[in-house]
Amino acid sequence: xxxxxxxxxxGISLLSILLVACVLTWQSSIHLYKENQQDIRTRVDxxxxxxxxxxxxxxxxxxxxxxxxIPFTKDTATLVPHxxxxxxxxxxxxxxxxxxxxxxxISRPERAxxxxxxxxxxxxxxxxxxxxxxxxxxxxxxxxxxxxxVTLSVPVVQNGVLQGVLGADMTLDQLLKxxxxxxxxxxxxxxxxSGDGQIIAHPSKELSMQPxxxxxxxxxxxxxEELESAAALRTLxxxxxxxxxxxxxxxxxxxxxxxVLDEDTELTNYRDTRNLLLGISVVxxxxxxxxxxxxxxxxxxxxxxxxxxxxxxxxxxxxxTVRITPRxxxxxxxxxxxxNRFVERLQNILLQMRDIxxxxxxxxxxxxxxxxxxxxxxxxxxxxxxxxxTAVTEMSAATHEIAASADKAATEAxxxxxxxxxxxxQVVQSQHSIRQLxxxxxxxxxxxxxxxxxxxSISTIMMTIRSIAEQTNLLALNxxxxxxxxxxxxxxxxxxxxxVRMLSQRTHASTEEIESMINNLQHSTRKAVDIxxxxxxxxxxxxxxxxxxxxxxxxxxxxxxxxxxxAAQIATAAEExxxxxxxxxxxxxxxxxxxxDLAQEASDAARQAAELSELAFHLRQEVNxxxx
Numbered sequence: 125x126x127x128x129x130x131x132x133x134x135g136i137s138l139l140s141i142l143l144v145a146c147v148l149t150w151q152s153s154i155h156l157y158k159e160n161q162q163d164i165r166t167r168v169d170x171x172x173x174x175x176x177x178x179x180x181x182x183x184x185x186x187x188x189x190x191x192x193x194i195p196f197t198k199d200t201a202t203l204v205p206h207x208x209x210x211x212x213x214x215x216x217x218x219x220x221x222x223x224x225x226x227x228x229x230i231s232r233p234e235r236a237x238x239x240x241x242x243x244x245x246x247x248x249x250x251x252x253x254x255x256x257x258x259x260x261x262x263x264x265x266x267x268x269x270x271x272x273x274v275t276l277s278v279p280v281v282q283n284g285v286l287q288g289v290l291g292a293d294m295t296l297d298q299l300l301k302x303x304x305x306x307x308x309x310x311x312x313x314x315x316x317x318s319g320d321g322q323i324i325a326h327p328s329k330e331l332s333m334q335p336x337x338x339x340x341x342x343x344x345x346x347x348x349e350e351l352e353s354a355a356a357l358r359t360l361x362x363x364x365x366x367x368x369x370x371x372x373x374x375x376x377x378x379x380x381x382x383x384v385l386d387e388d389t390e391l392t393n394y395r396d397t398r399n400l401l402l403g404i405s406v407v408x409x410x411x412x413x414x415x416x417x418x419x420x421x422x423x424x425x426x427x428x429x430x431x432x433x434x435x436x437x438x439x440x441x442x443x444x445t446v447r448i449t450p451r452x453x454x455x456x457x458x459x460x461x462x463x464n465r466f467v468e469r470l471q472n473i474l475l476q477m478r479d480i481x482x483x484x485x486x487x488x489x490x491x492x493x494x495x496x497x498x499x500x501x502x503x504x505x506x507x508x509x510x511x512x513x514t515a516v517t518e519m520s521a522a523t524h525e526i527a528a529s530a531d532k533a534a535t536e537a538x539x540x541x542x543x544x545x546x547x548x549x550q551v552v553q554s555q556h557s558i559r560q561l562x563x564x565x566x567x568x569x570x571x572x573x574x575x576x577x578x579x580x581s582i583s584t585i586m587m588t589i590r591s592i593a594e595q596t597n598l599l600a601l602n603x604x605x606x607x608x609x610x611x612x613x614x615x616x617x618x619x620x621x622x623x624v625r626m627l628s629q630r631t632h633a634s635t636e637e638i639e640s641m642i643n644n645l646q647h648s649t650r651k652a653v654d655i656x657x658x659x660x661x662x663x664x665x666x667x668x669x670x671x672x673x674x675x676x677x678x679x680x681x682x683x684x685x686x687x688x689x690x691a692a693q694i695a696t697a698a699e700e701x702x703x704x705x706x707x708x709x710x711x712x713x714x715x716x717x718x719x720x721d722l723a724q725e726a727s728d729a730a731r732q733a734a735e736l737s738e739l740a741f742h743l744r745q746e747v748n749x750x751x752x
Contacts, residue, residue, distance in 0.1 A: 130424050137416045138409070145405040153398045160394040164309075164368065165357060168383045171308055172372035179316075180375040182299065183276075187258050189214040190278040190290045197221055197280050197288060200229060207231035216292045217266070217273060221280075222249050223288035243289070252277035252289045260377055263296060263324050263333065272296045272324070272332070300325040311386035319378030321345055336382075352380060359387065426456045430463045444471040474747050481744040488737035495730035502723040509719055513712045515567075520705040522567050526694075529557045538688050585704040592697040593631040599690040600625030606686060613679025619669055 127135070189210050196206040203221060211219040211231040220230040222243025230236055243249045251259045261275040278290045299316075303325045306314045316325035321336045321343070336343045340362050351358055352371040360367050366387040371380050429448050447464045450457035536550045536557075600621045607618030637655055 129427075130420055134416055134420050137420075138413050141412050141416075142409055145409055149398075149401050149405045152401050156394050156397050156401075160391065161357075164385065164390055168308065168357060168368075168370050168385070169355075171306065171314075172370060172381060172383055175303070175306065175314065176372045176374045176381050179299070179379065179381070180377065183260065183374070183377055186214055186216070186276055186292065186294060187278065189216075190219075190258075190276060190292055193219070193221075193290055194278070194280050197290070198282070200227065203229050204231065204233075210292070214292065214294075215298075217269075217271075217295050219290070219292045221288055221290050222246070224286060227288075243291075248275045248277040248291045249289045252279045252291075253286055256281065256286075260379075262318050262320065262322065265333070266293070266295075269295075272300065296324065308383055309385050309390060311389040313384055315382040315384065317348070317380045317382055319380070321348060324379070348380065357385075423454075423456055426450060426452075426460045430460055433463065433467070444474065478744065478747045481740050481747060485737055485740035485744065488733050488740055492730055492733035492737060495726055495733050499723060499726040499730060502719060502726055506716065506719045506723060509712065509716045513709065513716060517709060519567060520702065520709060523702040523705050525560060526701070529560055532557055585701070585708060588697075588700060588704060589635050590632060592694075592701070593628045593635065595693065595697070596628035596631065596690075597625050599693070600628055603686060603690070606682075610679060610682065613676065614682075616672065616676030616679060619672070623669055 193203075193206055193210050196203055200221075200223070207219045207221065207229060208231045210216065216231075218230065218232050218235060220228065220243075222228050224244070226242050226244060228237055228241060228243050244253075248259065248261060251261075256279050259277040261277070263272050263274050265271065266273045273293050273295055276292045276294060280287045280290060303314050303316055304327055308314060313327045314325070315323060315327075317323055317336055323331050323334050323336055323339070326332055326339075331339060336348070340360050342360065348371060351369065352373050355370070355372070357368045357370045360369050362384070368385040368387050368390060370383045372383070373380055426448065433446060433448065444467055447467070448460040450460035532553075536553055539546070539550065603621030603624065604618050607614030607616075607621055634655060637651055640651065
């Protein structure tokens with residue numbers, strides 16, 4: 125069973141109050157019990173001392189009267205009136221004097237003993253004479269009056285010699301009546317016992333002169349001595365009832381006073397007070413229970429409102445615009461204030477989350493569109509790079525052909541020195557080679573210029589191509605100068621040199637066209653086609669010019685050697701161009717692979733952007749579940 129906080133607080137408070145009430149009631153009960161016991165002890169102690177002192181005083185008064193008679197025992201002739209006076213003043217039943225000479229004097233002549241009576245043989249005489257002190261006999265019933273009587277014996281000693289014993293019979297009726305009239309509590313009484321455990325006085329006349337063991341078998345002599353020496357209340361069972369008894373020794377005698385109280389009666393007030401306290405505790409506990417329940421319910425109103433608001437928010441349909449107005453500036457009020465702060469903070473966070481979700485959704489959409497656009501562009505770039513790679517491959521093949529043509533031109537130029545008569549055929553062959561060279565150089569120049577904008581390494585190639593073109597132009601200029609020196613014989617060669625120079629210029633122009641083609645491969649490719657057509661026309665023109673130059677081959681025999689050297693240089697440059705072209709091919713392949721990786725990453729970015737857009741949409745839906 126799960127308990128609420130309200131029930132726990134109420135339960136703990138009630139348990140605390142109940143515990144306090146029980147402890148207080150228990151302590152009060154103990155205190156009342158101790159006070160009750162102390163009151164009983166005080167009452168019994170004071171009464172026991174007073175009664176024992178009274179009895180002792182009564183005895184001592186009687187003894188004092190007898191002691192006052194001792195001086196009158198010297199003159200036995202006048203002793204009887206004094207005995208009578210002592211009997212009357214001491215309220216004795218009888219006063220008498222027995223001498224060592226067997227004489228007997230008595231205050232009541234009508235009770236005079238016979239001539240055979242010898243007082244010296246009587247217990248009252250023998251005990252006093254033997255112990256040489258005042259002797260109080262055990263109680264006994266008078267044979268004539270049947271009254272309970274004790275005999276008081278006082279030895280008469282003169283000059284250390286026993287002269288006789290004074291005796292007095294004392295009735296105990298008045299003493300017993302006085303003892304029985306003592307009030308020590310309801311159902312309580314006082315009894316008087318002799319030293320040998322015989323009951324002298326008891327409210328029940330049947331127990332008079334009976335052994336005290338008849339009252340309680342456990343009251344043996346040793347037990348009586350123990351209770352007497354303890355001088356405190358002890359619990360005894362008398363007639364199957366618990367009784368409280370205190371024994372008090374009567375000074376100057378062997379009598380013992382017994383004070384008997386009924387335990388149930390003495391504890392009645394204590395039990396009534398205890399039950400009253402229990403009733404008050406129960407009533408106060410019930411009233412406190414009702415009060416605490418109402419108070420906790422009143423104090424938990426704001427807490428219940430906070431709990432209800434939190435439960436509504438936890439269910440996902442909470443209204444975050446609601447605020448709780450605290451009624452009091454206590455812990456519950458502080459909880460309500462903190463709840464308001466929490467809800468306000470949560471509302472601001474959710475508002476920010478909603479804005480962030482909207483922004484994230486927009487950015488995700490934009491990112492997805494951008495990624496898609498980048499993907500398309502990268503695919504286009506891949507196509508262009510593929511075209512560049514194809515063009516570079518073709519350029520590489522053309523470069524190899526240029527190198528072969530340059531070598532062949534050098535061979536033909538060398539052969540022209542020894543076989544001028546075959547010059548015409550060589551010119552034709554040169555025409556063909558120049559045409560191929562023009563075509564390949566045009567394509568190579570366009571491709572190199574195209575690659576210039578796509579890779580930083582192409583710039584080096586362009587510089588090399590420009591250097592070759594400039595060297596070709598320089599060689600053509602040198603050839604023109606040599607042809608001019610040759611005069612009419614070198615005129616044809618001058619034309620050829622001029623054509624070479626023009627070819628060098630066209631090579632330079634082709635390099636620029638290659639750069640333009642790299643910027644836009646498709647457009648540049650078309651331009652390259654046009655350039656190839658132009659180069660082809662130029663090659664045809666060169667062939668026609670070569671036909672004209674064939675008639676003057678003999679005149680250029682001196683400059684063929686120079687051309688041979690230039691052809692060798694062109695071959696070397698073509699080989700270098702071939703190496704550069706291979707490097708460009710490798711770089712282009714690397715660029716192609718990178719472009720493929722970029723295309724894959726762009727596709728992944730587009731997919732992740734779509735997922736992010738979907739998450740932003742779900743986040744917006746979750747935030748919209750709250751009322752902001």
